[in-house]
Amino acid sequence: MSDLLNTFSAAGLWIETAVEPRLTEEAARRYPHKQEWMNKYLGILIFKLRPLSPSEPAGEGWDLK
Numbered sequence: 001m002s003d004l005l006n007t008f009s010a011a012g013l014w015i016e017t018a019v020e021p022r023l024t025e026e027a028a029r030r031y032p033h034k035q036e037w038m039n040k041y042l043g044i045l046i047f048k049l050r051p052l053s054p055s056e057p058a059g060e061g062w063d064l065k
Contacts, residue, residue, distance in 0.1 A: 008047075008049060012051055012052050013050065013051060014049065014051075015049060016050045017047070019045070019048075020043075020044065020046075021044060022038070023035055
């Protein structure tokens with residue numbers, strides 16, 4: 001995970017939000033096979049990235065190794 005964060009930072013990006021996709025309770029009841037698949041692949045994250053502002057040098061202050 002730290003390599004991923006360092007890669008984003010080196011590219012001049014920061015993580016605005018990170019979410020794990022989930023089915024609603026109703027959808028999980030209606031589509032149990034989809035819920036099973038989601039449970040199997042737990043840990044998938046979706047990142048919303050934003051560029052760093054010009055006053056924030058990429059990677060400065062990050063030592064995540």
